[in-house]
Amino acid sequence: MAVKDYIRERFFPHMLCPGCGHGTVMGGMLRAIENLGLTKNEIVMVSGIGCSSRISGYVDFHTLHTIHGRALAFAAGVKMSRPELKLLVPMGDGDALAIGGNHFIHAARRNIDITAIVMNNRIYGMTGGQFSPLTGYGKMAATAPYGNIDQAFDTVALALAAGAGFVARTTTYHIHQLVEIMEKAIDYKGFSVVEVLTQCPTYFGRRNRLGSAAKMLEHFKNTTTPMGSKAKQENPALIERGIFAQRDLPEYCAEYAKIIEKARKEA
Amino acid sequence: MADQIRFLQGNEACVEAALYAGLNFFAGYPITPSSEIMEQMAVRLPRLGGKFLQMEDEIASMCAIIGASLTGSKVMTATSGPGFSLMQEALGYAIMTEIPCVVVNVQRGGPSTGLPTNVSQGDVNQARWGTHGEHAIVAMTASSHQDLFAVTVDAFNIAETFRTPVILLFDEVIGHMRERLVLPQPGEIPLVERLRTAVPRGVDYHPYLPREDGRLPMSDFGGDHRYNVTGLFHDMWGFPSDNPQVVHGLLRHLVDKIQNNVHQIARFKEYYLEDATTILVSYGSSARSALHLVENRRNRGERLGLLELQTLWPFPYGMVREKCARARYVVVVEMNMGQIMREVKIAVEQPDRVFLANRIDGVYITPTDIRNILRLIQGKGV
Incomplete structure (x- = not known):
């Protein structure tokens, strides 16, 4: 199937701003799905609230658009009830790590077979550019008019510490890597986290004088480096891209199937 | 058995x-x-x-x-x-x-x-x-x-x-x-199973198009039909809509499907209401003390009755009005500051005859508590 067979074409053009990176993330995700040869009927997309969460409306899967921050909790219910389904959960940085932070770390801890895509544009776009837990110190936002004093999470370190089996990071500039990582993440049996640095020229870019979408993409090219590269040793400020973990850990639904067996024997 | x-x-x-x-x-x-x-x-x-x-x-x-x-x-x-x-x-x-x-x-x-x-x-x-x-x-x-x-x-x-x-x-x-x-035998209490759509796979399914009776046949999510579910106001396909007609229609549907079926949803029990001049209205554990008092006073010839509500929402206003129509006193027994009493006052024709017998101190309300309040209401002193 071609990528356009995975979308609900009648809702296009989409509602995202010109230059927004979220479409690139969606495109990368759909190419990965195409490469994996998955059918539309086996995929459930669960999303919360925000720009990123609107993606679920544009793809022709089983789509569940829920409430702010709780997509992973809904997804856990769907997955436990129907373990044969593939669960994809696109989330914004605020959705995933502020209001949804608790669900994020606990889904990671359980290592339940869900793919969480954290679309990190470092801002709340839908509500008009307030700072998020990934905005970072010193940056400007509608609610940090004198500069942000909140420190940022490191999504990768957080996911690793919380126990996610698969953890990766890339950007909307590195589209080939994005597709490759998405494929591996979706294929992984366990909780997979893909952080994608994505540009919001409308709010984060404008407030922080980062220029056009193209300029912001160039910024991703210049400020990131492959994991363990020599460049990273020379310049520790660079952000690493790549797959940080792909661990062989017990998956939650598989473990629960064992519990059912055990309980039936003992009953 | x-x-x-x-x-x-x-x-x-x-x-x-x-x-x-x-x-x-x-x-x-x-x-x-x-x-x-x-x-x-x-x-x-x-x-x-x-x-x-x-x-x-x-x-x-x-x-x-x-x-x-x-x-x-x-x-x-x-x-x-x-x-x-x-x-x-x-x-x-x-x-x-x-x-x-x-x-x-x-x-x-x-x-x-x-x-x-x-x-x-x-x-x-x-x-x-x-x-x-x-x-x-x-x-x-x-x-x-x-x-x-x-x-x-x-x-x-x-x-x-x-x-x-x-x-x-x-x-x-x-x-x-x-x-x-x-424990009831299997089959003793009828069970309502999920109403699933008869629309076959591949045919356009409208997840949010109610049938004439207001019911919505479901398709198991992740199954035959791919559709959208959202907390936004939505059309019959489940896609977001702010069309005023769609919004009005959905909100009316959500409210009417419950409010128009109060008679089907309302569960209650009644004890000695036929000739009761004082009716206790209660529910949950409070109703146990209320019933104890009613039976105790009945033995002494007092015309007390109990209306025990099992459905609190939607509140069965019509039923409560009818049952309490001939009572001199309606006393709501509950462990709060009158949350159901307010509804009973709305329901009955003479709200000034509705009183509250309650406890709000974490202690279970007893028949004696209710009796004491009843005597005050009836002007008998404790």
Whole structure:
């Protein structure tokens, strides 16, 4: 199937701003799905609230658009009830790590077979550019008019510490890597986290004088480096891209199937 | 049959009833005084091949059961006041998306952490209006384990019939009290199974197009039909819409499907109402003391009666008005500051004849408490 067979074409053009990176993330995700040869009927997309969460409306899967921050909790219910389904959960940085932070770390801890895509544009776009837990110190936002004093999470370190089996990071500039990582993440049996640095020229870019979408993409090219590269040793400020973990850990639904067996024997 | 008779807690009776009704998915978070429900679910569900999840909080529990119900499971969660507060947003989502689920609130004293191990009936209005926006809701309760069993099964039936969350508003006394329960035989209480769409795979399915009778046939999410579910106002395909006609139509549908069926949803019991000049109106564990007093005073020739409500929401105004029409005094017995009394006042023709007999100190209201208040109302002094 071609990528356009995975979308609900009648809702296009989409509602995202010109230059927004979220479409690139969606495109990368759909190419990965195409490469994996998955059918539309086996995929459930669960999303919360925000720009990123609107993606679920544009793809022709089983789509569940829920409430702010709780997509992973809904997804856990769907997955436990129907373990044969593939669960994809696109989330914004605020959705995933502020209001949804608790669900994020606990889904990671359980290592339940869900793919969480954290679309990190470092801002709340839908509500008009307030700072998020990934905005970072010193940056400007509608609610940090004198500069942000909140420190940022490191999504990768957080996911690793919380126990996610698969953890990766890339950007909307590195589209080939994005597709490759998405494929591996979706294929992984366990909780997979893909952080994608994505540009919001409308709010984060404008407030922080980062220029056009193209300029912001160039910024991703210049400020990131492959994991363990020599460049990273020379310049520790660079952000690493790549797959940080792909661990062989017990998956939650598989473990629960064992519990059912055990309980039936003992009953 | 001897093995059909059990001596157990109300919380355990609730588990028996839920399993009888076909529950196969439970998610929850520990909280007093409801924890026995989830502990028992953890034991029983895997034996039946069902799913049990202990989530990270009550918000996640509520979200998980909604996700599971959408895929075709019969679901429930159980909590108490603080947890019930946390569930309110997701409860509204289940109302908006019309996903059947049962939420048990074993009430304790509030507000806030309040009295975790003491009884209260303070969440009656929270059950009605806890989540934001205009909506209808179903909330039910019971005063004995036998009734609790029947009401719990009914809650699942109503949830499926009307595609709505149903709240079981029990209280600490009912939850922890032990008494006899005769387990009904399979088939003894009719069960409503999910109405599934007959639209075959590949044919356009309208998940939010009600039939003429207002019911919405479901397609198990993740199954034959791919569709969208959202908490936004949505059209018959489930896609977001702010078209005023669509918004008006959906909101009316959500409210009318409950309000137009009050007669079908309203459960109640009546004792000695035929000639009663004083009618006690009560529900939950308070109704036990009310009934005790009524029977005690009947023996002395006093014309006392009891109207026991099992459905609190939608409030059966017409029924209450009719039953109380000839009473000189209507006394509402409850363990809050008059949450149901206000509804009774709205229901009856002469609201100045409606009085309150209550306790709000975490102590179970006794027949003596009610009698003392009754004497004051009747001008007899304590």
